[in-house]
Every structure is written in structure tokens, then in C-alpha cells.
Amino acid sequence: MRVLLIEDDPATADYLAKGLGEEGHVVDLARNGKDGLFLALNESFDVIVTDRMLPGPDGLTILRAIRASGIATPVLVLTALGEVDRKVEGLEAGADDYLAKPFAFAELRARIRALARRPAAQAEQHALVVGDLRMDLLRRVVARGGRAVELLPTEFRLLEYMMRHPGEVLTRTMLLEKVWDFSFDPTTNVVDVHVSRLRRKLEAGGEPPMIRTVRGAGYVLAAPEPARTEA
Template sequence: MRLMLVEDSVSLADQLIPMLREHGYAVDWLADGRDALVKAHDDPFDLVILDLGLPGMGGLQVLRQWRAEGLGVPVLILTARDSWSEKIEGLQVGADDYLTKPFHPDELLLRVQALLRRTHGNVNDSRLRVGSLTLDEQRQSVWQGEQEMTLTGAEFRMLRYFMHNPGRLLSKGQLASHLYDNESDRDSNVLEVHVNRLRRKLGKGAIETRRGQGYVFIGGDG
């Protein structure tokens, strides 16, 4: 899953980025509202963490422009403790959730996870479930039935994205752009290796290949 963090505080960004990457998210960091306005259209993001007090262009103006342009990416806004009017206005112009500064990084992580689950229709559980598979984002662990599986970090990230999009045709380009924040990592051969490794662990029928189009996640054989 690929996130955009728009935050002009270097110290806060330095705190959040390693934590988010440790939990398997690809993160693009921007510090100027004008850059964020354009970047959201250039690359596919699963969620944006948007500070409101930005240089160049304020977060509310950025969000208002995104929504006016039809950009529906989920947005979690960061607000100052006493900015009730900004919270209300942010929700009115299209924010999906907000978090008040100062906050604990773990709370931001939980809100990101919950918002992504809600966006993909999984609103009643903190775990992702598809067929016989259960994925726990907090523990970064996966079960097939009652059996816990051993996955690498890359395999976990790929499986999580597949489980957020079951039955949906995903091209190699979509997978790469949502899983990696570094252009050098977006190699189709590397993607194929991870897909094949997941197939061996989940069962051959778990991931269908659509020649020339991409992959469709069906679920584990369990």
C-alpha cells in the first residue's frame, strides 16, 4: 500500500516515515502543498496523510482542489489541538478522518489501517479475511485456516494489497506503484518472483495470471 505524507515538520516526518515503512507501507514525503497538489495526480496513492499548516498552499486548499478535480483518494488530515473550525471544514470539503496534534505515532498507524480497511469495504474487523486467509496488520502475521504462515516482508506487503483487492484485475504496473516508493524496486521480474513464492505458499490457484493484463487474487486453498 502506498501512502503520501504531506508534512512540513522534518522532525515529525523523520518519526513517522520509518514507522510506516516498518509496517510495510511505501511512503512518499512532501513538505509543500503545491507539490502535493500535483503529485496526487502523477502517482496512484492508497491514502494521503495531510497536514493543514503547509507552506506554498494550505492543506485545506489542497484538499478542496483535489475533491473539485474528482480525486477520491482517502485523506487523513492532521490539525492543531485548538483548530476545531479547521477540523469541521476539513471534513466538509472531503477529509475522511482527522488526527489532532500532538499525537502518538501508534494512533496514526491504527487510523491509517482502519481507514484503508473501511475504504476497501472491511469495516467490522481489525483483520483482513479472504477465503481461508486471515491477515493481522498489527502483528504482521497471516494464517491459512488455523496454520500461521511464514512470509517475507515483501510477500506480506504484496499479499496485503491483494487481500484489499480480491477478485480485481491488477496489472504489474499497479502492483509496483502501490507497493514500492523507490523506482529501482519496480522490476517486473521481481514482482513475478514474489507472486510465484506466494503461490507456492498459498496454493497454485490463489493468484491467477491474466496473460498480458496482470493478476487476480482468488484466495488461499485452505
């Protein structure tokens, strides 16, 4: 199994790399966030193990970046921050498991094995589908009813987030935080502008609307209701 280990503490990094190597795994070691992110985005791994606190991009920034790129590789986050809210933050960012320091190597080994054993259908879920709208996360392409929908990177991220939450009311604040990584700014209309562009592209072939505005709340993406026929 090929494992990417991102850890900046020299003693911990060397200890874990040696232990995983002795277990028969091929270990790629990155000692900072920049190198770890580059490897995660450009190489193929069975499991990624990353420290949360890193120089350069931190572990959660790396995690969000690889998930935004459609990479579904299982990720185990290591941290000295064991509080429940920190764990929730990591899991919401896309982590598959969370392990607080200090830990026994045997527990790390067991968790890595558990992640690697996950059903292929779960580990390799590379597509999102809502109605006749399909997003291929690996190829980074979108189609509606077989028609290709050309999206800019930010539009792709926006649509991906909405497709991961079909039928849910997504507020502008939520979209700013999850798609743009901004705090709420009442003066910006960046969300409305991008949603408007996304709507036009999704309906360019004459298809019925999929994005609905909920006045005073936000937006909902859902499959159109079937057309009613007269009795």
C-alpha cells in the same frame, strides 16, 4: 500500501515516514504543499496524510483540489488546530479523518489502517447520478440520458457541487464560496451566468429542465418529475 505524506516539519516528517516504512508501507514524502499537490493529482495512493498548515497550498487547499478532480483517495488531516470548528472545516472540505497534534504514532497507524479497510464501494465511488444525469468523476465526463454533455472546468465543478446536494436549495453565496472560493459579492453575476450556461447544455437534447430557480433564494438541481398521464 502506498501512502502520500505531506508534512513540512522535518522532525515530524522523518519520524512518520520512518515509522510507516517500518510498518511495510511505501511512503512518498512531500515537504511542502506544492509538491504534495502535484503528487496527489498525478500519482495513485491508498491513503493521503497531510498537515493542515503548509508552505505553498495548505492542507485544505490540497484537499479541495483533489476532491474537485474526482480523486476519492481517503485523506487524513494532521493539525495543531484542534478546535471543533477547525475539524468541521476540514471534514466539509472532504477529509475522511482528522487527527490533532500531538498524537501517538499508534493512533495514526490505526487510523490509516481503518481508512484503508473502508469498503471498496465507498472508497471508489467515482460517479454521481441524479435522474438520467450521470457524472463520471474519474473520467471527468458527463452524460444525460446517454447524450454526452461537454462542460468547461468551472461548469463541471458547479454541476458536481449541485449533484452532491440534489434537491437542496443552494444560495448564490454558497456556490460562490464552494465553487469559486469567493466571499459574497453582491455586484457579481458569475453564478447566474454559469447556471444559465449549464441549463442550456443539460437541456440541449430537448430534455426537461433539472435546475430550478428559487426566487430570492438560489437554485435547486433535481431529477424531473415523471410526466403525468391522463386517466
